[in-house]
Every structure is written in structure tokens, then in C-alpha cells.
Amino acid sequence: MIALAFALIAFAAPVFWRHGYPFAALYIALLADVLCDPLKAVLYGFRKKTDQKISLLLSLLSMAAVLIYGTVNMERVVPSRHVYTSGKLKQSYTAVFISDLHIGSSQSEAVVEKAFNEIRELHPDFIMLGGDISDEQSENEEMKWTYAQFGKMGVPVYYIYGNHDRQPRSAYMYGPTYSRDELANMITDNGLIILQDELVKIGDDLYLLGREDTSEYTRKNVTEL
Numbered sequence: 001m002i003a004l005a006f007a008l009i010a011f012a013a014p015v016f017w018r019h020g021y022p023f024a025a026l027y028i029a030l031l032a033d034v035l036c037d038p039l040k041a042v043l044y045g046f047r048k049k050t051d052q053k054i055s056l057l058l059s060l061l062s063m064a065a066v067l068i069y070g071t072v073n074m075e076r077v078v079p080s081r082h083v084y085t086s087g088k089l090k091q092s093y094t095a096v097f098i099s100d101l102h103i104g105s106s107q108s109e110a111v112v113e114k115a116f117n118e119i120r121e122l123h124p125d126f127i128m129l130g131g132d133i134s135d136e137q138s139e140n141e142e143m144k145w146t147y148a149q150f151g152k153m154g155v156p157v158y159y160i161y162g163n164h165d166r167q168p169r170s171a172y173m174y175g176p177t178y179s180r181d182e183l184a185n186m187i188t189d190n191g192l193i194i195l196q197d198e199l200v201k202i203g204d205d206l207y208l209l210g211r212e213d214t215s216e217y218t219r220k221n222v223t224e225l
């Protein structure tokens with residue numbers, strides 16, 4: 001039944017995308033039920049006869065647990081810190097990398113605002129945006145608000161497109177909330193630098209290379225770059 005449900009969701013994707021949230025929740029809930037099966041196996045000691053009511057209760061509990069965890073965890077932004085060293089560097093740099101805000105769709109403005117304050121406290125030399133800052137479900141105003149905030153960071157912000165930013169699947173949903181040009185203008189008007197298979201000099205000892213998204217046919221391969 002679960003395999004069938006998964007197949008249905010996958011094949012009828014355009015229909016389900018239109019009503020994204022309930023079906024995404026159903027998809028995750030079904031996955032939680034599958035993950036719950038080993039637990040049931042342990043509980044019943046691999047007996048053939050199982051208690052249907054307890055089994056159902058366990059399924060529902062695991063589904064609820066996964067959905068609640070996901071909802072709460074989405075609001076918890078945990079930065080990870082990494083130190084990279086190279087003999088070629090003559091000075092040190094602090095860089096912030098952030099991606100997949102999916103503003104308005106996955107992440108609220110309140111959470112993003114808090115993250116912006118944390119970024120400012122790090123006093124980065126530059127910021128890298130790894131794509132999917134907005135997506136097919138982001139409102140026009142939400143997209144604009146986000147880039148306006150990045151524009152106020154006071155340091156260079158480099159941006160690469162993700163597979164959702166230009167809303168390629170919006171035709172299956174409610175149509176685009178902004179055009180590709182509007183998005184590009186919004187990014188650059190706020191002083192952000194879009195890198196589409198481009199190299200930019202950060203300092204005498206550091207270059208940054210930003211690739212076009214893999215969904216675009218114009219993307220250069222690594223050898224070309």
C-alpha cells in the first residue's frame with residue numbers, strides 16, 4: 001500500500017505539487033510508517049500475529065513524531081564552523097555560506113532575520129549564497145524582502161542560482177510570482193553579485209568560482225571552467 005502511495009505521488013507530481021504541503025506531509029508520514037516497521041518487528045519478535053490496534057497506534061505516533069520534529073527543527077538554524085588552511089593564503093578570511101532559505105515556503109522571515117543578526121556578529125569578509133533562497137511557493141514580496149536584507153549586510157554577497165530560485169515548476173502550481181528578469185534585477189539592484197560559471201577575485205590570494213545550476217543546459221563543465 002505504501003509503495004503504491006509513493007508511486008502515485010511520484011507519477012502524479014504535477015497534481016501534488018499544486019497542493020504541496022498536505023502531500024509533502026503525507027509523503028513524510030508514510031516514510032515514517034516504513035521506518036516504524038523495524039520497531040514493530042522488534043516489539044512482536046517477528047511473530048506473524050500482531051496486535052492491529054497497537055500497530056496502528058505505533059504508526060500514527062511515528063508519523064506525528066516525524067512531522068512535529070520536522071516542523072520544530074525547521075525553525076532551528078544551527079551554524080557549523082569550518083577552518084580551511086592553505087599555504088597559498090597570505091591572510092585569513094571569514095566567509096559565511098548560506099543556502100536553501102526557501103523563503104516563505106520553508107523558512108519564515110522571523111527566523112531569517114535572527115540568522116541575519118548572527119551573521120552580522122561574525123563580521124564576515126564576504127557572504128556566499130548557495131541557491132534556493134526563494135522557490136516556487138515564495139511570494140514576490142518575500143523574495144524582494146530577502147534580497148533587500150542581504151543588500152544591507154555591508155559586505156560583498158556572492159550568489160549562485162539553485163534549482164528553485166527561477167521557479168521552474170511554478171507552471172504546475174499557481175504560476176510564477178516573479179519573472180527570471182525580475183529576480184536577477186532584484187539580486188543585482190541590491191548589490192549582490194551573481195556568479196554563473198564565473199570567477200571573481202576576492203583578494204590577491206583568493207578567487208571564488210560560482211557555477212550555474214545543473215538544471216540549466218548552458219552550464220559549463222568542470223574542465224571548461
Ligand SMILES: [Fe+2]
Nearest residue numbers: 100132162164
Ligand atoms: Fe533547496
